[in-house]
Amino acid sequence: MRFDIITVLPGLLESPFAHSILQRAQNKGLSEIYVHNLRDYSSNKHKSVDDYPYGGGSGMVMQIEPFAACIEKLKAERDYDEIIFMTPDGETFNQEIANGLSLKKNVIILCGHYKGIDQRIRDVYVTREISIGDYVLSGGELPAAIIVDAVVRLLPGVLSDETSALSDSFQGDLLDAPVYSRPADWRGHKVPEVLLSGNQAKIEQWRYEQSLERTQKRRPDLLE
Known part of the structure; x- marks a missing residue:
C-alpha cells in the first residue's frame, strides 16, 4: 500500500514513519510512504502557499494552485483510490474506516494549515474528509500520521502475529x-x-x- 502525504511541514513527519511498525512495514516492502513538500509546487519566488481570504476575516487560506499541481502530478503517475483531506469537520475516524482503507492500494492525504484550504480543492479533488476528533490542531500532519499508523498495522505481514490486529x-x-x-x-x-x-x-x-x-x-x- 502506498501513501502520498502533501504538507508544508515535511520534517514533522520524519520521526513517526522512521520507527517501529511503520519502519518495519516499509523495510519489508509492504507499505510505501512518501511525503511531498507543498512549497515545491508554489509558482512564486518566495515559495508561499497561502493568501488572504476573499471576503475578509482572520487567518490565511492555503491556495489552490500548489495543491492542484502536486495532486495532478501524482495522479498522472498512478491511479488513487482515495484523496483524503484531514479536517475537523470530516467524518470521525474509527476502526471501521481503518479496516476499509487497509484494502486500498494508493492513497493521498492532504494536510491543511492556517484557516484551511481553498474550498475548490475539496470540491474538485478530495474524495473523503476525515477528522480524528472534535478539536482543532495546528495542522493535518499528526492526524495524517495517525491514519497511516492505524491502517498500515492492518496490512498482512506487517505484525509478527497477524491475529493481533483482529483482537484489538x-x-x-x-x-x-x-x-x-x-x-x-x-x-x-x-x-x-x-x-x-x-x-x-x-x-x-x-x-x-x-x-x-x-x-x-x-x-x-x-x-x-
Whole structure:
C-alpha cells in the first residue's frame, strides 16, 4: 500500500514513519510512504502557499494552485483510490474506516494549515474528509500520521502475529479484554486463575465477558 502525504511541514513527519511498525512495514516492502513538500509546487519566488481570504476575516487560506499541481502530478503517475483531506469537520475516524482503507492500494492525504484550504480543492479533488476528533490542531500532519499508523498495522505481514490486529479494541465493536504477563503474582496482585488454566475455551470465554463488561462501563455507545 502506498501513501502520498502533501504538507508544508515535511520534517514533522520524519520521526513517526522512521520507527517501529511503520519502519518495519516499509523495510519489508509492504507499505510505501512518501511525503511531498507543498512549497515545491508554489509558482512564486518566495515559495508561499497561502493568501488572504476573499471576503475578509482572520487567518490565511492555503491556495489552490500548489495543491492542484502536486495532486495532478501524482495522479498522472498512478491511479488513487482515495484523496483524503484531514479536517475537523470530516467524518470521525474509527476502526471501521481503518479496516476499509487497509484494502486500498494508493492513497493521498492532504494536510491543511492556517484557516484551511481553498474550498475548490475539496470540491474538485478530495474524495473523503476525515477528522480524528472534535478539536482543532495546528495542522493535518499528526492526524495524517495517525491514519497511516492505524491502517498500515492492518496490512498482512506487517505484525509478527497477524491475529493481533483482529483482537484489538474496537474490532467487533468491543474494547479489548485486560492483558497480563509475568510474574503471575506481583505484590499480592495475581493474574486471574483462568489465564493460567491452559483451558483455551474457558480463556476465550473469559476474555469475551471481560471485553463486554469493559465496553458496557466505558463505551456503552459501541453496543448500541
